[in-house]
Amino acid sequence: MMPQYLINAILAGLFAGVSCSLAGAFVVTMHLSFLGVCIAHAAFAGALMGVWLGFDPLLGALFFSLGASALVGPLADRGELSPDASIGIVFSFMIGLAFLFLGLTPGSRTEALSLFWGSILTISPQDLLFLGMVAVAVTLGILVFNKEIHATACHRNVAAAIGIPATLVFYAMLFATGATIAVSLRSIGGLLIYSLVVNPAASALQLTYRFNLMLLLSVLFGVGACWIGLAASYCWDLPAGAAIVLSSSVLFAVCTVMSPKRRAQQ
Amino acid sequence: MGEPLVDIHGASVARHGPLVLRDITLHVHRGEFVGIIGPNGAGKTTLLMMINALLAPAHGQVDILGVRLPTWRGYRIRRRIGYVAQVESVDPRLPMTVRETVQLGAAGRLGWFHRLGREEARKADEALNQTGLTRLAQRPIGQLSGGEYQRTAIARALVQSPELFLFDEPTASVDPRAQRDILHIIQEMHLDRGATALYVTHDLHTLPERCTRLVLMKEGRVWRDGPKEEMLAPALLRELYERAGGGSSNGGPGEP
Structure with missing residues (x-):
């Protein structure tokens, strides 16, 4: 009989793998990878504020990641600053806040430090429930609004020109990315979560020109990386978050080597 | 008038x-x-x-x-206007084919909660044929020449069945032959x-x-x-x- 903590970890890997890789497909296709980094660090800062002030870090992570999404989108859209500059400014602000909250946290800071690398093997039933809810919501959203998301991710200007509310779709996907990162933070870790968002989608993009196939491959790679990482962690007593992220990096390297796009360019 | x-x-x-x-x-x-x-x-x-x-x-x-x-x-x-903009550079790895791009023309009018179906596929085939893009239908959109990209944009606008x-x-930014092709398509469209x-x-x-x-x-x-x-x-x-x-x-x- 498999111990309960391992069943929970496997389920957490499934949910985090699904939602992170689907959010990643949007971020990677839109060339907004740095935006993912920014939201991840905002979630990290929010969670650390929760630890410092004694409320649930998940709430802080959600609040900050959604706030960062709401801040970065308009800054980039208004065109007064380049998207790179606006994301960079919010990113540096968030990392500054994260270290400020860490410094202000009294005591041993064990909980705060565990947010750096995550603790998927000790995930609580409540966190697992939130992870599952976000994974189901993101999957349903992508199934129901597939054509709108495909158009906006690939060509936002064209999507707007043909009468798709592209700005609404864009912000909805930004908030979905923020929520995904926030609920996955405690399992995967603030410094590692971003890799699980980008690597599976970037791996899938190496292999296909079809968006829906890219989504499917991205989910397979995301969940695969989580489970391979968990197995490696279980067998060799490695930190689970690090093993998951390294698995996704290895998958990316394999996909890049096998990429028909790379061969076509050569 | x-x-x-x-x-x-x-x-x-x-x-x-x-x-x-x-x-x-x-x-x-x-x-x-x-x-x-x-x-x-x-x-x-x-x-x-x-x-x-x-x-x-x-x-x-x-x-x-x-x-x-x-x-x-x-x-x-x-949704009621077909807009064909200037040639833009597109990521050659973008996961979208010419056919998908053309079919998207119908997405706006279709609205939320409706999938692109057979009717939209038929319209896309017709527009691809009208713009001479049938043989490029499965090609990734980022791997077209400027002239082909503009013909795709016109085909997408045709699928939209716009009033304007x-x-x-x-x-x-397209070569003279592609310019002639594009003008021909636009004039035919206005005539038809x-x-x-x-x-x-x-x-x-x-x-x-x-x-x-x-x-x-x-x-x-x-x-x-x-x-x-x-x-x-x-x-x-x-x-x-x-x-x-x-x-x-x-x-x-x-x-x-």
Whole structure:
């Protein structure tokens, strides 16, 4: 009989793998990878504020990641600053806040430090429930609004020109990315979560020109990386978050080597 | 004369502060093919963006397809307008094929919660055939030449079955043969469908023959508006393309 903590970890890997890789497909296709980094660090800062002030870090992570999404989108859209500059400014602000909250946290800071690398093997039933809810919501959203998301991710200007509310779709996907990162933070870790968002989608993009196939491959790679990482962690007593992220990096390297796009360019 | 699809009185548009369109008055009736010419920076693209509800007027009265602008549901107007922009660079790895791009033309009108189905696929096949893109249907959109990309944009607009077409320099940055192909498709489309169209260009070589009326724009204003033959008078063109305070040309008109 498999111990309960391992069943929970496997389920957490499934949910985090699904939602992170689907959010990643949007971020990677839109060339907004740095935006993912920014939201991840905002979630990290929010969670650390929760630890410092004694409320649930998940709430802080959600609040900050959604706030960062709401801040970065308009800054980039208004065109007064380049998207790179606006994301960079919010990113540096968030990392500054994260270290400020860490410094202000009294005591041993064990909980705060565990947010750096995550603790998927000790995930609580409540966190697992939130992870599952976000994974189901993101999957349903992508199934129901597939054509709108495909158009906006690939060509936002064209999507707007043909009468798709592209700005609404864009912000909805930004908030979905923020929520995904926030609920996955405690399992995967603030410094590692971003890799699980980008690597599976970037791996899938190496292999296909079809968006829906890219989504499917991205989910397979995301969940695969989580489970391979968990197995490696279980067998060799490695930190689970690090093993998951390294698995996704290895998958990316394999996909890049096998990429028909790379061969076509050569 | 048909009903006005574009009905603009004294409209101005500001971008990042200063006004870039001033006191524009323009009426376009159903079935008309109107060319818009002028030097670079005259406000031609901005005018098309305002008509396509992508930029809000700061002053004046703007009615497009019977809807007063600005409106927070501009996307509903855009579903009824086929917009073909200038050639853009597209990521060659983008996960979208030519066929998917063309089919997307129907996505706006279809609205939320509806999947692209057989009818949309049939329309896409027809548009691909009409624009000579059938053999490229499965090619990734980022791996097309400039001319092929523009034909894809026109095919997408055809699938949209719009009431109004807006062409923003569709032949800019493409080779002469592709320019001829694109002009041929646009003229055939107007002949077959009697579609209403606004066609922006700064190169008079690429003005379609079907265009019967010309709007001359200068420094963000409609400077002249009239029959094509009158508007192409050499003296008028020289004055249009002359720099304010200088004698040299600005954004070269080419020969009519």
